[in-house]
Amino acid sequence: MKLFRSLFSAPGCDSSTPQASTPEGSVHQAPPGVCVGESSALPEGGRLHARLEGRYVTVLRLDGKLSCIDSVCFHAGGPLGIGDIEDVNGHKCLVCPWHFYKIDVDTGDKYYQGVEFQNGKMVPGEWKSNGVRQRVHPVAEADGKIYVDAVKGGGGVAKVDSDNYACDASCGERVLHAPPAKAGKNRLHSVGGDGRAVTC
Numbered sequence: 001m002k003l004f005r006s007l008f009s010a011p012g013c014d015s016s017t018p019q020a021s022t023p024e025g026s027v028h029q030a031p032p033g034v035c036v037g038e039s040s041a042l043p044e045g046g047r048l049h050a051r052l053e054g055r056y057v058t059v060l061r062l063d064g065k066l067s068c069i070d071s072v073c074f075h076a077g078g079p080l081g082i083g084d085i086e087d088v089n090g091h092k093c094l095v096c097p098w099h100f101y102k103i104d105v106d107t108g109d110k111y112y113q114g115v116e117f118q119n120g121k122m123v124p125g126e127w128k129s130n131g132v133r134q135r136v137h138p139v140a141e142a143d144g145k146i147y148v149d150a151v152k153g154g155g156g157v158a159k160v161d162s163d164n165y166a167c168d169a170s171c172g173e174r175v176l177h178a179p180p181a182k183a184g185k186n187r188l189h190s191v192g193g194d195g196r197a198v199t200c
């Protein structure tokens with residue numbers, strides 16, 4: 001079985017106009033976008049990688065919620081889509097393997113930890129956002145299939161930094177062909193306000 005999902009080869013998808021059936025048998029229009037795979041291919045904690053009109057995207061299911069984000073990191077084109085998952089004060093983030101930037105999978109915000117001074121010493125402070133640096137995309141599920149409505153840059157769409165690397169094949173292909181992350185294999189750990197991993 002292929003270890004990735006691409007626009008025209010996703011198992012369970014066809015390239016015709018997407019439609020979905022209701023349990024009653026009537027047919028309705030499927031969610032906007034392109035089918036990237038079957039729901040069964042994306043268990044809790046798993047991810048799917050796809051290439052949509054040249055753009056590499058990663059779909060994740062975390063705590064039952066779907067997210068879709070550009071696979072290639074805005075910072076220097078790293079393979080963000082295969083990064084560990086980390087919880088930053090309740091925000092699920094991908095951690096880029098190259099320089100460990102933490103990117104919110106739901107909003108595309110890039111987080112950093114501020115510093116504070118206590119008794120003349122510099123200590124880790126609160127986590128803050130540098131703003132949206134990675135583009136996220138609408139994703140929906142219907143009739144056992146997952147659809148991504150990839151946002152294209154340009155036109156009237158405000159630019160996001162990750163647009164610069166969105167179609168970069170050097171790391172995009174690496175992410176696309178990565179072995180599927182098995183449920184439970186994601187490293188999921190929380191980072192407290194003091195910056196230390198929660199160890200309990």
Ligand code: FES
Pocket residue numbers: 073074075076077078079080096097098099100101
């Ligand atoms: S490439 Fe530098 S943090 Fe991702």
